[in-house]
Amino acid sequence: MELTSVTTPVGTSEKVEVESEKKAEVVEAPEDEREPSSVILFWLCCVSALEGLDTQLVPACQYALQRDLGLQLGHFAVLTTVQMVLTNLAAPFWGILADRGTLKKKTILTLGAVGEGLAVTIFAFVPNFYVMILLRGMSGFFLASLRPVCNGLIADLTSDNKRGKIFGRVQSALLCGMFCSLLIAGNVANPHVGSIPGWRFLFAGAGLVAFIVAGGLAGFLVEPAHQLDEASKMKGCAAIRTELCTVLSFLRIPTFCVMIMQGVFGTIPWSVMGNNLLFFKFCGLQDWEASILAAEGTVAGVFGNIAGGMIADALARRFGYHGRPLSAQITVAIGIPMVFLQFYGIPPGSGSFGAYFALIAGFGLLGSWAQSGTNFPILSDIVPPSDRSKVMAWECAMENSLANAIGPGLVSTLAVAFGYRFGSEEMEGQSLSSARALGSAMAATICIPWLITLLAYTLLHWSYPRDMKRLKAKQAAQAEAKAAHEEEMCI
Known part of the structure; x- marks a missing residue:
């Protein structure tokens, strides 16, 4: 179907870009009854579960990584800190790309899942600690794209009086991902399959899950109407100045x-x-x-x-x-x-x-x-x-x-x-x-x-x-x- 642009009475010079895909059916709902369809909600929950799964991978494999690669507790603190720093630095970057319309939210989520898949898959083959640092930083950078963009989509798709219900389900999916990661890692990380330690299979499997989530997002997630204001047209230094002013306006x-x-x-x-x-x-x-x-x-x-x-x-x-x-x-x-x-x-x-x-x-x-x-x-x-x-x-x-x-x-x-x-x-x-x-x-x-x-x-x-x-x-x-x-x- 066609890509159309219409004006909305809310905001200054706002535009609404409406993308309708052949696979999607548009169902009108009263303003106070809107919520994501079951298909969209499923894939948003998968995004959240993917984040939860990653948070427990390294902690659940501490014993095996110490045994096989000689890591110490201080090494795990470094890995966690690097991932945390990259996540916190990158989150506003992805949020700005989404709200300015530079990339579609669907595209950002797909890129985040693919990047996470590459990072954890390569982690399965790493020979030493220094490569691990780079890969955990890479995971932090791409995982930072998931939560703010996913939450923004939920807010766009859901009426005010139902947001707690939908956010609760998506947040529960994150906890399910954490639980599954702990449960599987406890039984897979330490044993060997031949001469190959189980934790390598665990990270490779997590990468496969991330690629499946990316494919599902690309194929089934339908992005809702997105409102853009005049600031989204600015480029270069003007855009940077606008975003800094936006942060100050939040404060x-x-x-x-x-x-x-x-x-x-x-x-x-x-x-x-x-x-x-x-x-x-x-x-x-x-x-x-x-x-x-x-x-x-x-x-x-x-x-x-x-x-x-x-x-x-x-x-x-x-x-x-x-x-x-x-x-x-x-x-x-x-x-x-x-x-x-x-x-x-x-x-x-x-x-x-x-x-x-x-x-x-x-x-x-x-x-x-x-x-x-x-x-x-x-x-x-x-x-x-x-x-x-x-x-x-x-x-x-x-x-x-x-x-x-x-x-x-x-x-x-x-x-x-x-x-x-x-x-x-x-x-x-x-x-x-x-x-x-x-x-x-x-x-x-x-x-x-x-x-x-x-x-x-x-x-x-x-x-x-x-x-x-x-x-x-x-x-x-x-x-x-x-x-x-x-x-x-x-x-």
Whole structure:
């Protein structure tokens, strides 16, 4: 079918490019009932799952990589840092390309999946650590294209009152990818097939999955109508100046600043959650018990994200702009005491597998609502549609850069200060003194930042309604001016 360009009454000189493909059927839906078709939602979930799968590949293969290539723990920290830095630097780049219309969002997602596939496939054949650094940086660069662009597509395709539901499903797919990666890697990474270590097959298989996702995106993802403003026509230095002004305009939105504040302090705890496996081992639990508990949070989080998105949507319908902040306050207030009990409230050595299992299940179901039900929907609301991918990318880059720089170092410093000594055996092999030190450090590093996050979500009750009223008033004024201009042109 044809490529057409039409004008829209919202925004300044906005254009809507509508691409209709032969495979796609256009179904008109009421404005408050829009959501992605099942086919599009499936492939967006595949994109999210691909990101989750990659995040666990290297951590799950640490033992095998130390055994086969002689890597040390410090090497894994370098690999993680390189990937994180490239991800945070590249996310705004991809967001700008998407919102300026330089590349179609479908094309960006496909390129991201192909690039990730190449990086992990080549990783399967690497001979040394230095090549690994380059490849993890490559993975970070291409993975950075997935989340902001995917979230921008969801916002474009979904009505306001259903965004929590759709974001919840896509976020749950990321957790499914993490869980599958951990589950498969635990059984594949360490054994050898002949003389070839299993981790090489694991990375090659992950590359194949990425290529399949890229093919599915290219063949089945239909990009929705995309709004472009006059700034998208600028090139060179003018374009750079425009994008810098856009970032500064984001920082003048109080809700965006609050979202960065909650993002930094809300992400610090997640950056250290991976230490829970070591904590359970020090507490004297069996290997299989510790492994189940470490993986359980991911599985429970799948259902928690789905439920949280729907609950936030319901609260938003009932309380308007106060509903989503209220949902976030509820989930953080529930999560803090559960984490405190897990790492500090239950004395190390006296907690049973069942008690820890119940706490982790409860936290996964009730303490994981904020991302899907509050954060992504609010970021989608507070800017015009032409800036959605950019605002997602900048917020993600800012919060992750600071959180990952603070969290891991903070928990290790506190643990040593509290008396952590690796290998200090007590009570039938239980390293209880180290467990107490690590648990105290984890409780402090998680609970204190989340108390600040709770305060930040409280501020949204003030900033979010004000910013939405201001945005809608600005859009209405622009629409009136545009209509008046068109009327004058007709005369």
